Amino acid sequence: MRNIQLIFKKEDIEPEQMKGKVAVVFDILFATTTITAALEDGAESVFAVYDQAQAREKARSLDEDSYILAGEEQGRTIDGFYHPLRTYLNPIVKGKHLILSTTNGTVAINRSSQAEHLYTSSLLNNREMAKHLVEQHKGDQTIVLVCSGTSGHxxxxxxxxxxxxxxxxxxxETFNLSDAAQTALQFYNGLSLSPYELLRSTKIGNILLDFGMHERELKFAAQEGSLHTICKYDQDSRQIKEVE
Structure with missing residues (x-):
């Protein structure tokens, strides 16, 4: 029986301990939702970077018309970058490399990058991700679900x-769930709120709305099971690409 573990926040990730494992990173508001949407909308790939300095360094290594810079720091759009939400990126991302820098999600991805297989997921594509994990990873590798959290919380x-x-x-499939994973499952199954109501009630959701984000972004992120895109990190190129 395969094991599933859960990490509560990016600060709890021990990179060396990710080796040999299958990791799935979540930053529902919004990095992994944005990554799923960008690849669904035709982005060539996503470079998930630690910070804006690394984003600009990556941009200098690419042809000027081949990429888009998008990112936020503590919820505010980085100066000179596009806002990292689908509303802003959808019209321009097709055929481009998206260089994405966020406060939490892209950091969690980098800290998890020593996993043998690394994916990003969201409510949008969780159903398809589960199918992929069961069909493509049939051995006894531990699956680690990584919650990005926010600023240590x-x-x-x-x-x-x-x-x-x-x-x-x-x-x-039957899995051996850690206590943390079991608690997440029970929380999800026992909640009476809709996905949108849940996102609307969160601290981060309310902070982003106060910063001027439109409700439609929350409604989009809450569309559980609406997309079939599988987002996988390529260890060699350090790009997240859609699994064909």
């Missing part, structure tokens, strides 16, 4: 996102 939306993926996984 647990976030409800990432925990909920992990619980969502777990609900689809346990429908397909």
């Amino acid at each position: 647990f976030t409800m939306e990432d925990f909920y996102g992990a619980g969502s993926l777990l609900s689809y996984l346990v429908e397909k």
Whole structure:
């Protein structure tokens, strides 16, 4: 029986301990939702970087018309970057490399990059991700669900996102769940709120709305199971690409 573990926030990731494992990173509001949407909308790839300095360094290594810079720091759009939400990126991302820098999600991706297989997921594609994990990883490798959290703190939306993926996984196969993973599954299954109501009630959701984000972004992020895109990190190129 395969094991599933859960990490509550990016600061708890021990990079060396990710080796040999299958990792799935969540930053529901919004990095992994943005990555899923960008690849669905035709982006060539996503470079998830630590910070804006690394984003600019990556941009200098690419042809000027081949990429888009998008990012936020503590919820505010980085000067000279596009806002990292689908509304802003959808019209311009097709055929481009998206260089994405966020406060939490892209950092969690980098800290998890020593995993043998690394994916990003969201409510949008959790159903398809569960199917992919069961079909493509049939051995005894441990699956680690990584919640990005925010600035050293647990976030409800990432925990909920992990619980969502777990609900689809346990429908397909029997797993040995850690206490943290079991708690995420029970939380997801026991909640009476809709995905949108859950996201709307979170601290981060309210902070972003106060910063001027439109409600439609929350409604989009809450569309559970609406996309079929599988987002996988390529160890050699350090790009996240859609699995064909």
